[in-house]
Amino acid sequence: MSEPLLALERVSVHYDRFRALHDVDLTVGAGEIVSIIGANGAGKSSLLRAIVGQAPRIDGTIRYDGAELRGRATAQIVRSGVALVPEGRRLFPSLTVEENLEIGSSIGRPGEVTLSEVYAYFPVLEQKRRQLARDLSGGQQQMVALGRALLANPRLLLCDEISLGLAPLVTNELYEIVPALAKRGIAILLVEQDISRSLAVADRFYCLLEGAVTLSGRPAETPRETVTQHYFGLWKR
Amino acid sequence: MNAAGLVNQLLQGILVGGLYALYASGLSISVGVMRFVNIAHGDLIVLVSFLLLTLTASLRLPLPLAVAVALPISFAGGYVLQRWLLQRVLGKGILQIVLVTFGLSVIIQNFLQGTYGADTRRLSGSGFETATIALPGGIGIGVLPLTIFVVAAALIFVLDRLLYRTRVGAQVRAVSDDVEAANLIGLAAPRIYAIAMGVVGVTVCISAAFMSVWTNFDPTSGPDRLLIAFEAVVLGGLGSLWGTLIGGIVLGVAQAVGAQFDVSWQLLAGHLVFLAIFLIRPQGLFPRY
Numbered sequence: 001m002s003e004p005l006l007a008l009e010r011v012s013v014h015y016d017r018f019r020a021l022h023d024v025d026l027t028v029g030a031g032e033i034v035s036i037i038g039a040n041g042a043g044k045s046s047l048l049r050a051i052v053g054q055a056p057r058i059d060g061t062i063r064y065d066g067a068e069l070r071g072r073a074t075a076q077i078v079r080s081g082v083a084l085v086p087e088g089r090r091l092f093p094s095l096t097v098e099e100n101l102e103i104g105s106s107i108g109r110p111g112e113v114t115l116s117e118v119y120a121y122f123p124v125l126e127q128k129r130r131q132l133a134r135d136l137s138g139g140q141q142q143m144v145a146l147g148r149a150l151l152a153n154p155r156l157l158l159c160d161e162i163s164l165g166l167a168p169l170v171t172n173e174l175y176e177i178v179p180a181l182a183k184r185g186i187a188i189l190l191v192e193q194d195i196s197r198s199l200a201v202a203d204r205f206y207c208l209l210e211g212a213v214t215l216s217g218r219p220a221e222t223p224r225e226t227v228t229q230h231y232f233g234l235w236k237r
Numbered sequence: 238m239n240a241a242g243l244v245n246q247l248l249q250g251i252l253v254g255g256l257y258a259l260y261a262s263g264l265s266i267s268v269g270v271m272r273f274v275n276i277a278h279g280d281l282i283v284l285v286s287f288l289l290l291t292l293t294a295s296l297r298l299p300l301p302l303a304v305a306v307a308l309p310i311s312f313a314g315g316y317v318l319q320r321w322l323l324q325r326v327l328g329k330g331i332l333q334i335v336l337v338t339f340g341l342s343v344i345i346q347n348f349l350q351g352t353y354g355a356d357t358r359r360l361s362g363s364g365f366e367t368a369t370i371a372l373p374g375g376i377g378i379g380v381l382p383l384t385i386f387v388v389a390a391a392l393i394f395v396l397d398r399l400l401y402r403t404r405v406g407a408q409v410r411a412v413s414d415d416v417e418a419a420n421l422i423g424l425a426a427p428r429i430y431a432i433a434m435g436v437v438g439v440t441v442c443i444s445a446a447f448m449s450v451w452t453n454f455d456p457t458s459g460p461d462r463l464l465i466a467f468e469a470v471v472l473g474g475l476g477s478l479w480g481t482l483i484g485g486i487v488l489g490v491a492q493a494v495g496a497q498f499d500v501s502w503q504l505l506a507g508h509l510v511f512l513a514i515f516l517i518r519p520q521g522l523f524p525r526y
Binding site for chain 2: 049052054073074075076077078079083084086090091092093094095099100102103104106107108148149152
C-alpha cells in the first residue's frame with residue numbers, strides 16, 4: 001500500500017498542564033472517509049486543531065503528503081490543501097453567504113472547485129447568496145461552512161461536528177454529499193458524537209477516550225456492542 | 238445677515254466638512270471596520286505633514302511629487318505599524334490598544350518637537366490655496382476647499398468599494414467579525430490587518446497633504462484633528478464610510494453656523510451638535526453593523 005495522505009504518529013496535544021491527546025497514531029488515505037468518534041472531551045477537536053496547527057503544544061509527527069505539518073502556520077497548511085469545517089460553523093456573520101464562500105477560495109489551494117459547484121450541492125445557498133450569514137438557519141450556515149471549506153479546494157477535509165445542533169433531516173442533507181466528495185479523491189476526517197451517523201458513512205473509524213485511541217477498525221467488521229463499550233470506556237471493567 | 242451671506246457660510250461649512258471627512262476616512266476604517274481606537278491617528282497625519290514639509294522645503298520637490306514620494310512610505314508605515322506593534326495588543330482588551338496608541342501619540346509629538354521645533358508651519362500650494370471661483374449673488378467658493386471636498390468624496394467612494402466590493406475588503410471584514418475563526422480556517426489575520434492599515438496610511442498621507450496647505454500645523458496639532466475625526470466617524474455610524482462624509486459635513490456646517498453667532502463659538506458648536514446627535518442616536522446616522 002502506498003503512503004497515506006495523512007499520517008499521525010504518537011501525536012500528543014497539551015493545553016497548559018492538561019493533556020488533551022495522548023500518543024495518537026492515525027492515517028487517512030486519499031478518497032477515504034475516516035471517522036473519529038468519542039464522547040465530549042475525548043480529544044476529537046484537539047486532534048483536528050493539531051492537524052491545522054491551532055493547538056498550543058503538539059508533540060509527535062503529523063505527515064501530510066510526505067511532509068511534516070507540525071510547526072507550519074495554519075495559512076500555509078490550508079494552502080497546501082487541508083481545509084477545516086470548524087466546530088460551531090464559525091461563519092463571518094456580517095459577510096454575505098457568497099462573501100463567506102469566497103473567503104474559502106481566497107485562502108485555499110489553487111484548483112478547480114467553483115462557486116457553482118457548491119451551489120449545485122446546496123441550491124438554497126444560491127437563492128440566499130446576497131443575504132448576511134447571520135440571517136441563515138443553522139443548517140444553512142453549516143452548508144456555507146462546508147462550502148467554504150470545499151472552495152479551499154482541499155485534498156484533506158476535516159469536519160468537526162457537522163450535525164451539532166441540527167435537525168436529523170438537515171444533517172442527512174449534509175451527510176449525503178460526503179461520499180460524493182470522497183469519490184472525487186478527497187480524504188475526509190469526520191469528528192462526530194453521533195455514532196450511528198458517523199459509522200454509516202465511514203470506511204474506517206477510530207474511537208477516542210480521554211485523549212487516547214481505544215479502538216479502531218472498519219465499521220462493518222466491528223460489532224456495534226464493542227464500539228459502544230469503547231465509546232463509554234466500559235470495556236475496562 | 239443677508240441670504241447670500243448665509244448661503245456662503247453654509248457652503249463653507251459643507252466644504253470644511255469635506256476636509257474633516259478626509260482625515261476621518263482613515264479613522265473610519267480603523268475604528269469602524271477594524272474595530273480599534275487609534276489615539277495616534279491625528280499625530281500620524283501631522284507626522285506625514287512634516288515629512289511633506291521636509292520633502293518640499295529641504296529637498297525642494299514640488300508638492301505633488303512630494304506626495305507621490307510620501308504615499309508609498311505612508312502605506313509601508315501603516316503596514317509595519319500594524320504588523321509589528323498594534324497587532325500584538327489587539328484582542329487583549331480595549332485598554333491595551335488605547336495605551337499603546339496614546340504612547341505612540343506622545344512619542345510622535347516629542348519626536349517632532351525635538352526635530353522641527355515648536356513653530357507653526359504651513360505648506361505652500363503655490364497660489365492654489367487663495368484662488369476663488371465667484372458665483373452669482375456674491376457667493377464665492379475657494380478652489381482649494383472645493384478640490385478637497387471632491388477628493389474626500391472620491392476617496393470615500395474608492396474606500397467604500399474596496400471594503401465592500403473586493404475580496405481583500407471581505408477578508409478585512411471577516412477578520413473584524415471573528416479573528417479566532419479567521420485564524421482557525423487559515424485566513425492570516427495579521428497580514429490582512431496590516432494591509433488595511435497600509436490603506437489607512439494612504440488616507441493619512443492624502444489628508445496630510447491637503448490639510449497642510451489649508452491650515453497651519455505644529456507638532457501638537459494631532460489631538461485636535463483626532464477629536465474632529467472621531468466625532469465625524471461616530472456621527473456617521475461605525476462601518477459606514479459615506480456616513481463619515483455626512484458626519485464631517487454636519488460638523489462643518491455646525492461650526493459655520495456657530496461662528497455666525499460668535500467666532501469663539503465655532504468649535505464649541507460642532508461639539509455640541511455632536512453631543513446632541515450622539516444622545517439621540519448613539520449608533521450614529523448610518524451604522525453599518
